[in-house]
Amino acid sequence: MILVTGATGHFGKSTIDFLLKKGISSTNIVALVRDEAKAGDLKAKGIIIITGDYHNYDSLTKAFQGIDKLLLVSSSDVVDRTGQHRNVVSAAKEAGVKHILYTSTERKNETASSPIHFVTGSHIETEDMIKASGIPYTIFRNNLYLDMVPIFFGQQVLEKGVFLPTGETRAAFATRDDMAEATANVLIGTGHENKEYAISNTENVSIPEIVRSLSEVVGEAISYVSPTPELFVETMLKAGVPEQFVGMFAGFSEAIRQGEFETFKTDLESLLGRKPVSAKEFLTGVYAAKK
Template sequence: MILVTGATGHFGKSTIDFLLEKGISQSNIGALVRDEEKAADLKNKGVALRIGDYDSYSSLINAFKGVEKLLFVSGSDIMARRTQHQHVVTAAKEAGVQHIVYTSFLGKNETASSPLWLVAQSHLQTETWLKESGIDYTILKNTLYMDFVPTFLGENVIETGVIYLPAGHGKVGAVLRSEMAEATANTLTGSDHAGKTYHFTHQEAFSYQEVADQLSEITGKSIAYHSPTAEEYTLTLSGYGVPAEYIGLFSSFAVAQANGELDTVGSDLAQLLGRKPTTVKTFLNQVYSQSNR
């Protein structure tokens, strides 16, 4: 059985859909969920539900019994993630899981000097635990989801005509979440992936100045890009009532991009997909063209 954790989230659910599209029998796919009521759609697809919680070690051992391959989608609670991930790896070993595919994080700076160290450190520790576990593993180092770009731009970017983000001239090789999920499904069903680390990033990186130029072309409106300091950015967004935790997260990613930490390109994802990933220009057209607004 292939068990997908985080199965009610966007990434896990999308991966399950791709597994089904690839012809994997529902009886061979499991979904780890905390609340069965929130997984009715998965149950209706015939996927077996396993109840488990990253915070509950005993629940994970029970959920992992009989699992051959585990898609370990990283936890979203950054502060609790280190302990949660240790639970997952240890429980998987005790339950006899044979292969773990883990969604990690891709950044050039893997030290405490990175603005994204709070995000990255638990991922790096989890990679170490996997390598020391004796279980076959595949590490997917995921870049920023392209789906999040509109959130960074702000919902009124077309009306205001300004992209306001402290990302400087830095670039990011963002990729659509659905394409990462598709490549993940291909990894789960393929062979020769044990012991491999794949960089799930684009073959082309882009800057927010390029995004501004492309939005101007798409919408016929002049869209400017302004990169303030992180301090100016924080003060401005605070003045608009944006919660501090969101400001901190957006600012950390933007500053990391300004520092060149997210400017990683590669062909791993394209090779696993069998095609070139969707470009940011195509994505922006889909989101912002007049016919789609």
């Protein structure tokens, strides 16, 4: 029996869809959700729905009874992610879960000096507690989603261009669906216990290279400016962007600039059995209709 947490989110849903496509019966998949009302599409596919909350330990131990493989999709709660994950890992151990799989993040700098320590810190703590639990584990070091590029670029990218302080440094962006399919393959497969995988594209691209590809896709020149981090923050705040989002964009941009997401590992390609979707292919799918 496979349980997926965060099952109504993009990654959880995609992983479940791939499990179904690959022949896993819906009666062997459990979706852990906070709000059953949001799980109508999963229920329609025959998925077993169990309500539970990361803050409610008893709900987790109940949900995890009889579970062989538990996919912990990392919580989106940056403030208390570590506490929530601690409950999941402890409940999994108490319930006798046989294998826990965790969606972590790619990184190089594991110290507090990292520009994205507000994200990586809790991932590192979670990885440590999973390993300390004694439960066989698989950790996915997920790189940046290509799906986030349109969000970073903004809705008016074709008119206003791209304004991000990333410089020329490359990152191994990959699509969320490719990452989810690789995760599903591991859930279905064997021999993945106590392993860590770098879930990154085999292609590394910089933001200016992505902008050039976007220009080719839409058939017009898109401008790119890489400001200083200080000017970026000042400009975004003046434009009315909420401070928390400005901080997040600035942090990830600096992490890209420092090379945190550049890697040449081929785990994702190996787990997929094919080349991951490239940045150009992704951009074509998103922007070609906007020509």
